[in-house]
Amino acid sequence: MESSNIQGKKVAIVGGGLVGALNACFFAKRGFHVDVYEAREDMRVSSFARGRSINLALSHRGRQALQAVGLEEQIVSKGIPMHARRIHTPLGKKYSIPYGKKNQYILSVDRANLNRELLTAAEKYSNTKLYFGHKLIECNAELGTLIIKSSRSGQLPLEVTYDLIVGCDGAFSTVRKQFMRQTRFNYSHEYIPHGYMELTIPPRDGDFAMEPNYLHIWPRNTFMMIALPNMDKSFTCTLFMPFEEFEKLVTGEQVLDFFQTYFPDSIPLIGEKRSYLCSLHVPMACLLEV
CATH class of the missing domain: 3.30.9 (D-Amino Acid Oxidase; Chain A, domain 2)
Known part of the structure; x- marks a missing residue:
């Protein structure tokens, strides 16, 4: 997409894990307005972060992705080479x-630390906002609408509209479930x-x-x-x-x-x-x- 066509375009990323946070950096770097919705609380400040803690073995492909958003050296410096x-x-x-x-070698890196660094990197872009404790309830891909419920008591669900919706919400993806409601959408889960x-x-x-x-x-x-x-x-x-x-x-x-x-x-x-x-x-x- 030409840069002239990007101005004003809004992207919703559902899920603030590794994939969602990295995507936020890429879209923000291109100039899109990016909103990230994560159902969990901010892992950078919460005392207990749910999710996997298995280390990541970072290869050349992963390093290239981090290099593209300016994080390679920052992450590599906290990794251990495995030859x-x-x-x-x-x-x-x-x-x-x-x-x-x-x-050649791959790097043993801490998954949670990588996620925290990616979230912080995404947040540094002025055109990116992170919304924690915000769970996707429903979305309409054709209209680009999302219904988001905040974990804060008393707040009514929000309906927001975007030019692009990116589902990065894992194995039990709510975005995928909404796509499955469309006709002729094939999906299998084993x-x-x-x-x-x-x-x-x-x-x-x-x-x-x-x-x-x-x-x-x-x-x-x-x-x-x-x-x-x-x-x-x-x-x-x-x-x-x-x-x-x-x-x-x-x-x-x-x-x-x-x-x-x-x-x-x-x-x-x-x-x-x-x-x-x-x-x-x-x-x-x-x-x-x-």
Whole structure:
């Protein structure tokens, strides 16, 4: 679109996560008036931010996107290079698979910090406004209208109109649901059989408990565990496994037996007596999200 046609054009971005915040930067940089509606409260000021906390492995493609909005160095400076996959076998042996032959690497970055930085970057544009605690109730793509409800008590839903509506509101997208009400709109949604559980490998004696510049992987056929390094010298550890396998772990003893069978070298790293490892047997709904 020519710059002369952009003047006065209004864009609504539904969802202030990574995708929504990055899109806001791109649209604002082009000169559009951008409003971002996020159902959750501002994660930069709230004491507890809901959502995934799994680290991101930032590749060249992601860095290019950040570079385009002037954030690459800012994010890279808070990331940890991972030059290879570090494979952990059931017998405790380890070997590496490099990401390339020219010293290439991907970066372990904190997802929440990246989201905060993107929101702050978007907010710096004078033509961008962020609305937190504002949930999309209904939209009409043909008319460009949105009905937004504020989380503040006593406020009536707002009806607003835009030239473009961008749905960045995740797997259970309200924008998509509204599109599905249109004729001849095809859509399918299929759930994978896997869930995940997050664990932490804490620092040991003030340093990383494992080699830090790797993406550690424990591949075990239908399930696996990974660990990515953090700036505080801990590792964010994630167990991906079919729900039916999680449901077999009913007692703390079964959990420990499971780890001793499949991830024996991780037990002293995570800590056998750490509460979250011993509580894997609590109801799955409290622990897992797809």
